[in-house]
Amino acid sequence: SSPPPPPPFDAQAARRLRGALGMGPEHVAHALRSAYGLPYVTPGHVLAWERGTAAPDHTELAALAGALWCDPGELLGRPRTLREHRIARGVAPQDVARAVGMALPAYLRMEEDGTWRGTERQVLDLVRVLRLEPADVVAVTGRTEPLAALLRGAVTTRWQAYVRQVGELTAVERPVLEESLRRLHRDYQGRMTATLGWGGGGTAGAAGEEFLERIVENFWAAVRREP
Structure with a gap:
């Protein structure tokens, strides 16, 4: 490889x-x-x-x-992958494998191909040994795209319908999650309404597309703003 x-x-x-x-x-x-x-x-x-x-x-x-x-x-800059998080924490791969109850070759394969194949319990162990934030967990376990799809639905339709699914993916506490989704929905709809009000249908489409392209980043920014 x-x-x-x-x-x-x-x-x-x-x-x-x-x-x-x-x-x-x-x-x-x-x-x-x-x-x-x-x-x-x-x-x-x-x-x-x-x-x-x-x-x-x-x-x-x-x-x-x-x-x-x-x-x-x-x-290091901000770690992006499982391997980078491990290196940033100065933890040997065998120590991570031991902490999550996984054979070393299996763990190393996950680092190499960037695909997390552990259980939910092993995710919790991974969070503990690498001191991962919720956003990091989503990234290293391959949940970014599913989260993006849910968030796009939340801001373009009724955000309340997505609280449970987004919560299961992100483990963000429900009060913080609800306020973050409400804020995200308001920001997106506000952009669309404002640009349409200026008579710029094409501009509205561009503004909306840009917001949706950065939807995961916007979501975590909203989460961090909550107390």
Whole structure:
């Protein structure tokens, strides 16, 4: 199988952490060569990572975190996949597999193909070991598209009819969920009404499509706004 894509690297964080330690790129490169078994790394590699023109792979990221005396998660942008969440938390794959009661090869296959095949109980164990937020759980268990379909229905018709199904997918508490769906529905309908009121049918369609394309992101933003 093809190697996994590099994690979302935070170049500015790497540069900031190196500066805080008073290290030059040559010092970091030397540490990676001598202490972490990466003989090919040069100061040019380090500078390329910090400028965002290249990104370290998983092995290089772990070594760089060691050289900069930080957690790997401090060098990552927002994790997107199961593998990235695990790396961000600095947890070994065998530890995650053990925590969720799964054979290591089976767990690694899920990381590689991005398809979660665990039970609901194993999802709860995964949340605990990787300290996942509800939005992360939806993403890593492959529920983003089903959630998007439900949310599109909620904002274009009666949001009340979707509370139970959205709640089952997201595990968001019902009072927060209801207010978030109400807000989402109001925002969408308000956009459509406003643009139609201006006499721009095409504009209304474009505004609505843009909102629907970002419906999952808009939903989690609404959830975060609730106390």
